[in-house]
Amino acid sequence: MTAMTTTAPAAVSLDKRISPVTTVRNILTLTWRGLVQIRHNPMELLDLSIQPIMFVLLFAYVFGPPMAGSVEAYLPIVIPGIIAQNALFATMSTGFGLNVDITKGVFDRFRSLPIARTSPLAGRILADTVKQAWSMFVLLGMGILIGFRIETNAFAVMAAFFLLLAFALLVSWASVFIGLSVREPEKVQIFGFTIIFPLSFLSTAFIKLSPGTPDWLAFVMRNNPVTQLVEATRGLLLGGPVAAHATIALAWGAAMAALFIPLSIWQFRRRV
Numbered sequence: 001m002t003a004m005t006t007t008a009p010a011a012v013s014l015d016k017r018i019s020p021v022t023t024v025r026n027i028l029t030l031t032w033r034g035l036v037q038i039r040h041n042p043m044e045l046l047d048l049s050i051q052p053i054m055f056v057l058l059f060a061y062v063f064g065p066p067m068a069g070s071v072e073a074y075l076p077i078v079i080p081g082i083i084a085q086n087a088l089f090a091t092m093s094t095g096f097g098l099n100v101d102i103t104k105g106v107f108d109r110f111r112s113l114p115i116a117r118t119s120p121l122a123g124r125i126l127a128d129t130v131k132q133a134w135s136m137f138v139l140l141g142m143g144i145l146i147g148f149r150i151e152t153n154a155f156a157v158m159a160a161f162f163l164l165l166a167f168a169l170l171v172s173w174a175s176v177f178i179g180l181s182v183r184e185p186e187k188v189q190i191f192g193f194t195i196i197f198p199l200s201f202l203s204t205a206f207i208k209l210s211p212g213t214p215d216w217l218a219f220v221m222r223n224n225p226v227t228q229l230v231e232a233t234r235g236l237l238l239g240g241p242v243a244a245h246a247t248i249a250l251a252w253g254a255a256m257a258a259l260f261i262p263l264s265i266w267q268f269r270r271r272v
Contacts, residue, residue: 082206088196094172101124150238159236167253
């Protein structure tokens with residue numbers, strides 16, 4: 001009797017056998033998976049809703065009177081700033097979620113399915129973008145409840161949302177790369193806070209430039225991409241210059257995406 005041996009077929013990239021239409025369908029399906037998870041994990045929805053409300057209330061009522069004289073005077077400064085900051089912090093959840101899926105073997109199961117190999121990555125990013133939109137809506141709604149007033153129109157508000165989401169989507173590729181590079185999910189948050197905290201607080205998100213600001217600090221604040229994003233958002237919600245600030249902010253985001261998209265795809269194929 002002759003022993004028979006079998007050789008496992010070499011792994012091939014599924015993307016070569018899948019049409020663009022099917023790839024888009026795969027991405028949308030996995031985007032929906034990311035959103036449906038909220039139903040099974042209500043704490044995530046609370047995190048997306050309660051945390052923004054707490055930020056608005058704390059910044060408005062704790063910092064408002066000493067920094068602007070009153071809560072009402074501080075709201076036009078802090079609401080656009082806190083929405084922009086929240087959009088940046090939310091990008092870290094993308095890298096965190098990707099790292100959790102990879103370390104728990106979820107991507108190994110995806111790899112055995114006849115789907116585009118990059119669709120889990122794209123699906124995660126799109127799902128988190130939708131979650132960010134919800135969080136922005138909660139922030140703006142809470143601001144309106146405590147006295148913030150929009151001085152433009154509905155089209156400008158929509159433009160502000162699209163600008164924030166576009167910037168967050170571009171910057172999220174840095175989070176994606178970090179999430180694919182580190183071994184523990186907690187390290188994603190460490191990297192995120194190390195980068196985002198200085199960017200947020202060395203900007204005009206929570207305080208305007210004043211004549212007494214040191215020259216070096218004023219230079220950093222003026223040239224900070226978060227400042228450009230915040231000022232464009234203020235212009236869209238309250239009136240004021242928008243085009244130059246939005247262009248610079250998106251240019252910063254595009255530069256980060258141009259750097260981290262190829263690095264993320266390379267790391268994704270290397271690790272998954």
